[in-house]
Amino acid sequence: MGQRAAMAAALPSRVIPSLAQLPLAFARRRVLLVGDLVADHYIYGQTDRVSREAPVLIVRHESSEVKLGGGANVAANVRALSGQVTVVGVLGADEMGRALRGLFDEAGVRLNAVSARGVETETKTRILAGGMSTTRQQMLRLDRGQRGPLPPKLRRALVKKVEEAARDVDAVVVSDYGAGVVGDEMREALRGLAADGLPVCVDSRYSLASFTGMTVCKPNEPELQSLVGRALRTDAEVMEAGHEVVRRLRCRALLVTRGRHGMVLFDEKGGVERVPVHGAKEAVDVTGAGDTVIAAFALGLAAGGGYGDAARLANVAGALAVQKMGTATVARDELLGELRSLR
Template sequence: MRRPVEIEDPAAIVGRFAGKRVAVLGDVVVDEYLYGQTDRISREAPVLIVRHESTGRVLGGAANAAANLASLGARAVAIGAIGDDEAGRALGALCADAGIEARFVVVPGSHTETKTRILAGGINTTRQQMLRLDRGRTAPLSEEAVAALVSSLRSIAAEVDVLLVSDYGSGVLCPEVISEVCRLASQGVKVCVDSRYNLGAFTGVFLAKPNEPELAAATGLPVGTAEASLHAGKVLQRALGCEAVLVTRGRSGMTLLESGQAPDLIPVHGQEEAVDVTGAGDTVIATLSLAVAAGASLSSASRLANVAGGLVVRKPGTAVLTPDELLRELCA
């Protein structure tokens, strides 16, 4: 029997998603999938030969968080940096198709972040990932690009219900941009942060969402058990001075630490095995941010995000959810 999901009037929360405006600032990525068939080993080296069948591209990184917001009904804005290349143009086109307002800074001579996954299998078998090739910018952003990002961030801040920061460590969240994020947070902008490597820099934000390895890196403390993660989460919350910390713990669920409230231990949702965890964190932070924008309590928003994460890992590749999928799951 499915464990009841303790969310205050989820249909009302999801119903208020439409029209909420959420900006995503971060490292936008093109997730590229090359599908093929393989049935023999190369004579040149001990590697499989893949006969290319098709290529697909979807929004990844911070752009995947924006795609989830748009799919759930929000008016999503994506702020980031791209190169003056074919991948950057593809990223803009994918955003337009998804209904995302793209405010990208184009960096001349730079390469757009692209993650190419090669998936292959035999005849009538499921294609499985064999290799991932990452391409992108290697140099820091120029002063002009940083200034353009800060300007774009300032101009959008007053127009959004929530600012979501999606930091994959690819350089958009440089010190100057982080400083502006913290300044906006101090002025009352609700900022929700998902940062892979630099969480400790985002002081004064509304909410931080680390997974356990990120929590351990940010605090220097052990994690892995409920008690250890709870302690490390409290340390992080004090260090950042934030309203809440949501620790995602994989198969062990989530832990919500909210100022003035007892810790909320949220069990993992669903019994199904994960098909693909790619981008699941983007779905979680997007759903959480949108639920906060829609007026949900942090407990309800976190539990709704937990359900969303449990659903999206059942889908292959980088995926998004719809309001109907969420409501069907919640009302089942």
């Protein structure tokens, strides 16, 4: 057994005296983010009348901004938690690609992106508007980006970058939003890394069933339901489905996020750990909370925690994230403060 494999085998049984000690090691941990990099583009405006041309509201533009979305938001969360992060993905040579490059630079994220002629940066443009004294509401979302699979040459270049970057990291996070970065070749390369003992944590919106042989997979409850192809109406049905998916995906652990019901952690040996939702406050906005969860979970593993420790840490980080509006990150000091208040 290799050194990495031996370390990975020890992870589930590691005991951390205090959960608050784990984030203190984050700054020395290196994470590789592989996935779809999304520009979250927001346009803000004011509306007070209906167009004469069609039954639609007229929005007068006030401001706009671009935020790191999709896998880019996972990377931003790793960095906010003080971890070191390298990103491998695809950006177009366009306005949104340039905006994301600037945001990565500001955040201190190392970017190792590829691009090619005709490839467009994955972009979600949201128009939010309201009256003079009302709260802005999202009126429309316009999506742009790659249609169909990436060119073979680009896919091979991505795999090569991942294999090179993985030599010098403590954990890998895969953020798959279906935009083409994580194809068959990439999944095969990631399986190899997991088999070698490097923790590979996967969050896939649409294709989790194809990520067999990884270390950890993180579906939410609707995604778990989709994986097993049946409704999950009771806790017992969720438990049965979790064990079934662990066997099917051949992963070491499965972390199922359940919103107000917290999380459930399953492992390959049949173990189950329920993690109740943290705190009593109602969620303000759940946008991007899953990105915070997997970032904190991966850093917890990288810092030497077991799956249970990492899940409890991620649960607290996620609870902090949903108290913020829009796509947000959680800073390490925020997490530390919350953990220390639990003593």
